[in-house]
Amino acid sequence: MSGNKDSYYLPEPSIWPIVGSLALLFLAGGFVMKINNISMGGMTMLVGAAVLLVMLFGWFGQVIRESESGMYNKQVDRSYRLSMSWFIFSEVLFFAAFFGALFYARVLSVPWLGSSDTMEQLWPHFVAAWPGTVAPGTDQLVSGPGANMPKFSPMSAWGIPAINTLILLTSGATLTWAHWGLLKNNRTQLIVGLIVTIILALSFIGLQAFEYHHAYTELGLTLGAGIYGATFFMLTGFHGFHVMLGTTMLIVMLIRSIKGHFKPDSHFGFEGAAWYWHFVDVVWLGLFVFVYWL
Amino acid sequence: MEHGHDHHPSGIMRWVKTTNHKDIGTLYLLFSLVMFFFAGILAMCIRLELFQPGLQFFQPGTFNQLTTMHGLIMVFGAIMPAFVGFANWQVPLMIGAPDMALPRLNNWSFWLLPVAATLLVASFFVPGGAIAGGWTLYPPLYMQQGISGDMTIFAIHILGMSSILGSINIITTIMNMRAPGMTYMKMPLFVWTWFITAYLLIAVMPVLAGAVTMMLTDRHFDTHFFNAAGGGDPVMFQHIFWFFGHPEVYIMILPAFGIISTIIPTFARKPLFGYSSMVYATASIAILSLLVWAHHMFTVGMPTAAQLFFMYATMLIAVPTGVKVFNWIATMWQGSMTFETPMLFAIGFVALFTLGGFTGIVLAIVPVDIALQDSYYVVAHFHYVLVSGSLFAIFAGAYYWLPKWTGHMYNETLGKWHFWLSMVGFNVAFFPQHFLGLAGMPRRIPDYALQFADFNMISSLGAFLFGATQLLFVIVVIKCIRGGAKAGNKPWEGADTLEWTVPSPAPYHTFATPPTVK
Amino acid sequence: MMSSLIKKLGGGFVLAMYSMLANADYALNLQKPESAIADQIFNLHTITMWIIVGIAVVVYGAMFYSILKHRKSVGHKAANFHHNTMVEIVWTTIPFIILIAMAYPATKTILAMRDTSASVMTIKVTGYQWKWEYDYPQEGFKFMSVLSTPRDQIENKAAKGENYLLEVDNPMVAPVGKKIRLLFAANDVIHSWWLPAFGIKQDAIPGFIKDSWFTADKVGTYRGQCAELCGKDHGFMPIVVEVKEQADYDKWVVEQKAKAAASKDTGKDYSLAELSQMGEKVYATNCAGCHQAKGEGMPPVFPALAGSKVVNGPKEAQIHIVMNGKPGTAMPAFGNQLSDTDIAAVITFTRNAWGNKAGDVIQASEIKASRK
Numbered sequence A: 001m002s003g004n005k006d007s008y009y010l011p012e013p014s015i016w017p018i019v020g021s022l023a024l025l026f027l028a029g030g031f032v033m034k035i036n037n038i039s040m041g042g043m044t045m046l047v048g049a050a051v052l053l054v055m056l057f058g059w060f061g062q063v064i065r066e067s068e069s070g071m072y073n074k075q076v077d078r079s080y081r082l083s084m085s086w087f088i089f090s091e092v093l094f095f096a097a098f099f100g101a102l103f104y105a106r107v108l109s110v111p112w113l114g115s116s117d118t119m120e121q122l123w124p125h126f127v128a129a130w131p132g133t134v135a136p137g138t139d140q141l142v143s144g145p146g147a148n149m150p151k152f153s154p155m156s157a158w159g160i161p162a163i164n165t166l167i168l169l170t171s172g173a174t175l176t177w178a179h180w181g182l183l184k185n186n187r188t189q190l191i192v193g194l195i196v197t198i199i200l201a202l203s204f205i206g207l208q209a210f211e212y213h214h215a216y217t218e219l220g221l222t223l224g225a226g227i228y229g230a231t232f233f234m235l236t237g238f239h240g241f242h243v244m245l246g247t248t249m250l251i252v253m254l255i256r257s258i259k260g261h262f263k264p265d266s267h268f269g270f271e272g273a274a275w276y277w278h279f280v281d282v283v284w285l286g287l288f289v290f291v292y293w294l
Numbered sequence B: 001m002e003h004g005h006d007h008h009p010s011g012i013m014r015w016v017k018t019t020n021h022k023d024i025g026t027l028y029l030l031f032s033l034v035m036f037f038f039a040g041i042l043a044m045c046i047r048l049e050l051f052q053p054g055l056q057f058f059q060p061g062t063f064n065q066l067t068t069m070h071g072l073i074m075v076f077g078a079i080m081p082a083f084v085g086f087a088n089w090q091v092p093l094m095i096g097a098p099d100m101a102l103p104r105l106n107n108w109s110f111w112l113l114p115v116a117a118t119l120l121v122a123s124f125f126v127p128g129g130a131i132a133g134g135w136t137l138y139p140p141l142y143m144q145q146g147i148s149g150d151m152t153i154f155a156i157h158i159l160g161m162s163s164i165l166g167s168i169n170i171i172t173t174i175m176n177m178r179a180p181g182m183t184y185m186k187m188p189l190f191v192w193t194w195f196i197t198a199y200l201l202i203a204v205m206p207v208l209a210g211a212v213t214m215m216l217t218d219r220h221f222d223t224h225f226f227n228a229a230g231g232g233d234p235v236m237f238q239h240i241f242w243f244f245g246h247p248e249v250y251i252m253i254l255p256a257f258g259i260i261s262t263i264i265p266t267f268a269r270k271p272l273f274g275y276s277s278m279v280y281a282t283a284s285i286a287i288l289s290l291l292v293w294a295h296h297m298f299t300v301g302m303p304t305a306a307q308l309f310f311m312y313a314t315m316l317i318a319v320p321t322g323v324k325v326f327n328w329i330a331t332m333w334q335g336s337m338t339f340e341t342p343m344l345f346a347i348g349f350v351a352l353f354t355l356g357g358f359t360g361i362v363l364a365i366v367p368v369d370i371a372l373q374d375s376y377y378v379v380a381h382f383h384y385v386l387v388s389g390s391l392f393a394i395f396a397g398a399y400y401w402l403p404k405w406t407g408h409m410y411n412e413t414l415g416k417w418h419f420w421l422s423m424v425g426f427n428v429a430f431f432p433q434h435f436l437g438l439a440g441m442p443r444r445i446p447d448y449a450l451q452f453a454d455f456n457m458i459s460s461l462g463a464f465l466f467g468a469t470q471l472l473f474v475i476v477v478i479k480c481i482r483g484g485a486k487a488g489n490k491p492w493e494g495a496d497t498l499e500w501t502v503p504s505p506a507p508y509h510t511f512a513t514p515p516t517v518k
Numbered sequence C: 001m002m003s004s005l006i007k008k009l010g011g012g013f014v015l016a017m018y019s020m021l022a023n024a025d026y027a028l029n030l031q032k033p034e035s036a037i038a039d040q041i042f043n044l045h046t047i048t049m050w051i052i053v054g055i056a057v058v059v060y061g062a063m064f065y066s067i068l069k070h071r072k073s074v075g076h077k078a079a080n081f082h083h084n085t086m087v088e089i090v091w092t093t094i095p096f097i098i099l100i101a102m103a104y105p106a107t108k109t110i111l112a113m114r115d116t117s118a119s120v121m122t123i124k125v126t127g128y129q130w131k132w133e134y135d136y137p138q139e140g141f142k143f144m145s146v147l148s149t150p151r152d153q154i155e156n157k158a159a160k161g162e163n164y165l166l167e168v169d170n171p172m173v174a175p176v177g178k179k180i181r182l183l184f185a186a187n188d189v190i191h192s193w194w195l196p197a198f199g200i201k202q203d204a205i206p207g208f209i210k211d212s213w214f215t216a217d218k219v220g221t222y223r224g225q226c227a228e229l230c231g232k233d234h235g236f237m238p239i240v241v242e243v244k245e246q247a248d249y250d251k252w253v254v255e256q257k258a259k260a261a262a263s264k265d266t267g268k269d270y271s272l273a274e275l276s277q278m279g280e281k282v283y284a285t286n287c288a289g290c291h292q293a294k295g296e297g298m299p300p301v302f303p304a305l306a307g308s309k310v311v312n313g314p315k316e317a318q319i320h321i322v323m324n325g326k327p328g329t330a331m332p333a334f335g336n337q338l339s340d341t342d343i344a345a346v347i348t349f350t351r352n353a354w355g356n357k358a359g360d361v362i363q364a365s366e367i368k369a370s371r372k
């Protein structure tokens, strides 16, 4: 409605939401087609993804322009902060579902499968153990009592995962350092801090990709490797996906910083990305402890 | 007020691109009405098949599709969007805000719904038809569903996105946009109940998204979350689903409590009794609701200690809910009541929701639940809380605010007919289902043994009456939009919230300069 | 106007009550309990109902009194109170106490119903889409129990019998007065074994064993149904239990054992005609539910067997799918459900019926070999 600093900024009618909805329709429809072997599924998904990209550029571009032209007052800024924090809250609960599955399997279902009537009647001789039961005659494991479950070796915590933990923790620190730079209006510190953070983030992603490759080709650890493989890949996979999102946000923030956006007293975009990054960090700690280590 | 909207799009694009909370509220309400009719027609098909024993109209597979989609669409397409529509219209008006905090996002929350609805409705037409495993989506049966199984999973993802974004917006609006002087403990109860509901939504919708994602990977990507052969457990899905599902049923009732708590004081011409205990009761219900999920699973064979815990926790919810019921009655007590249609629906709500709550307590008692789980008693229970609960509250709220939304009074005579016929039709349809359940009729069956025949016939007749009566509602709404007696700023003598200080119909932009609340 | 309103309101309730009374000869309550646990459940329900009726009288009484007296049309002026701490504490505490009173007996019943110790025998119940299998491990035999209501009754082409949809070919049989432990398993999806008269409802979960127990009070036939949506014919997999005196039960066991021995695979080879004839019966009880009587199936979910590529192709492929099922679809693995001869017969039958002319004969020995 207006760019007046005194009143709350009410945006003009916008085309971007409906574009986003159409993108999702194509993405979801295409995905359904693809996994059901209907032709054109992949194409449809590509169209959806392309439209989604257009929408993201258009929508965020508009928000950034509005912000830089000073149309937002403190109250609008607070709206963004609040909504970003509750968005992160909802993300935490998304991960909670998968952590819940992990705990349920470790504490309840796997032991049940290996005890009393269930074991005697249905899965004779199954020995419950986490991450898996030693397959007779090998030093590999299987997760779950079914016949023909794939054999695998579990992922050790003290190789790449430990390095990745260090990388992520460091990146949290460097990002905070960049933030201090922004608060002091020290551009160089901001930009250098962001660049270092992004390099760390990219190395995390690279190492994670390497780890997956190692798991699939050498350890026999796949999505199909019983409940251990399922929880391992879904948790680390969704985390990795969030790291990629976070990295993209940081890259956008770097470009904006180079362009001279953000002021010491108004830089919600930067802070939102930073919160997100710290959230990704914390989730990783949970992963490291419960998926890799214990 | 004048500036800024000179180049607003008109025609269909006005609705597609709108960032106005009133437009978006209207869109939500219309969408929900359409979905209500669609799912209602599915229900009519169910009752038609169950009119007599034997298979008459639908094959068993088709019947299961009807039941499943009726449940899914009523919950996600009719009831929830209706309440979000109310929130869109009323929350900014009631707290003196110019609009929702994030208007563009608000538009997206709505326009995600038609996408999800397209996926759901289209799933009837793909090979194999719509999903037929119940709205609770239990695996392994869900693994046997065809393409529609995947369409439904994505529809749920998109519905979840819509709900989460919508809730974030509502929370932010309430925390950040209240007019000066509108402290939290001065907010109208409707705003409070939605505030708490929105928290429930962002807490549980992501969990549902996680659950259906695991289902997707189990179906197509070789994981074993819900398959014992790989160390998973089908019951694990039920735990995750109901961790969402039980709060979900309160998501569908808390805003209803808010509407009723607004209407009863208005027509009793007396302030709401126990405002702060209402707020605390709502919050306690929400918190408890996160701890009771397994009462839907008393028959899966969980450890005895778990059964006991979930029984006690579930029964405890009767206490805060009771506080609400008592407060409503105390509000009526010594009032000066009149009985316009909104008040009639509100009283109908209090009477019948309480009855549904009572049968909930019966079900919470584990041994009795063992006898009644998955029987028609449960169907009766949840239609009492959902139809004569949530839906009646939606009707009450619609009649109450229609004058503000349209600028016209609705037709009181037709409104009263709508209420009384609904009341009769509803009870005839669903009261006998208690007896069916007690006598041992399972739910989700297309055909039944002969001793269930008479009550089923009565139930179907009631359902047809109830269904046909809903056409009256549409007539009332259309008439009210097109004309009728002019409504003043405050058509209800006893109303005192902020929306009644602006003209009727409410102008496109309200409270551009915030009002001050004493 | 308001009094007419009250009349209407009253009218609605009278109508509802009337429709109840008019049907007084129909069941308005739980089924008659026939075991100690069912008895306790029945009593718990009764107590709870009366408590609730009591609360309802108070709550509705207050509400309708207020509606009658405190209305504008009778000139009542609104008071202006809006809270009263004492009252609020009272009506928080009293429900709490009532709830404890309800929870206490419930807890006792739960502990009793979950105690499966000291049982004298065990029966293992397995749910299949859409039939039950009863396994008597101590006696060494098991059998399938399938709906026996003729299709014509369901399709309204014949008058419905007394036990319409509640009758099976082979009921479960149990001795009276003995504590019997039930183990529950499921083959494909979740089912739920519900026998109201004994107060049992237990889900059967694929991959896990759950248990329950009962002690039947008297001899008789008891009926129930599957209580967990399990696909298309969920409404058509009833449960029938015949409770017999110990002597009659023992006699039944001997008969069953003899039957089991007789149907043991003879390992004999049959002719095409013999196999087809046997296979037709096997088909009708095991396959027709999905693939339909004339092999026409219900595409696209249940493929037609008439003209099917698999049925008309190499026999190994068909043996494989019938033996092992097709995971992720409704097609069950019959390898552990049917005998070698039955499987050989049904495969032979399908390959030579409804215009299928593979022409080959599959013998039990081949099935045996495929089991290796």
Ligand code: HEA
Pocket (backbone or CB within 6 Å): B136, B249, B250, B252, B253, B295, B296, B314, B315, B317, B318, B319, B321, B322, B323, B325, B353, B354, B355, B356, B357, B358, B359, B360, B361, B363, B364, B365, B369, B372, B373, B374, B378, B381, B382, B385, B386, B389, B390, C055, C059, C095, C096, C098, C099
């Ligand atoms: C709006 C939705 C809604 C609401 C509000 C409720 C409210 C309650 N529900 Fe219900 N329920 C459903 C929707 C809802 N339910 C649905 C949809 C299902 C089925 C899902 C499916 O399987 O498809 C279900 C199923 C369901 C079950 C599982 C049944 C089964 O499948 O075996 C149980 C069991 O405990 C239960 C219990 C309760 C209880 C204790 C309450 C309590 O919150 C009620 C509290 C209210 C009162 C008690 C009345 C007022 C109180 C007083 C006047 C005070 C004094 C009273 C006492 C001291 C008793 N519900």
Ligand code: HEA
Pocket (backbone or CB within 6 Å): B036, B037, B038, B039, B040, B041, B043, B044, B046, B047, B067, B068, B070, B071, B072, B074, B075, B079, B133, B134, B135, B136, B379, B383, B386, B387, B391, B429, B443, B444, B445, B463, B464, B465, B466, B467, B468, B470, B471
């Ligand atoms: C959320 C809210 C909600 C609402 C509002 C309703 C409304 C209705 N429900 Fe439903 N119902 C559920 C939620 C809801 N239901 C759920 C969650 C299930 C469980 C699903 C499952 O088991 O998976 C269920 C299951 C369910 C069953 C059990 C099915 C089974 O187990 O097989 C039945 C059976 O009677 C039923 C009936 C009805 C009827 C008659 C209405 C009526 O109130 C509907 C009235 C509305 C209309 C009829 C539409 C408007 C009118 C017209 C279009 C005019 C034309 C009318 C005529 C031709 C008469 N519902």
Ligand code: CUA
Pocket (backbone or CB within 6 Å): C127, C128, C130, C190, C191, C192, C226, C227, C228, C229, C230, C231, C233, C234, C235, C237
């Ligand atoms: Cu088996 Cu329902």
Ligand SMILES: [Cu+2]
Pocket (backbone or CB within 6 Å): B245, B246, B249, B293, B295, B296
């Ligand atoms: Cu619940």
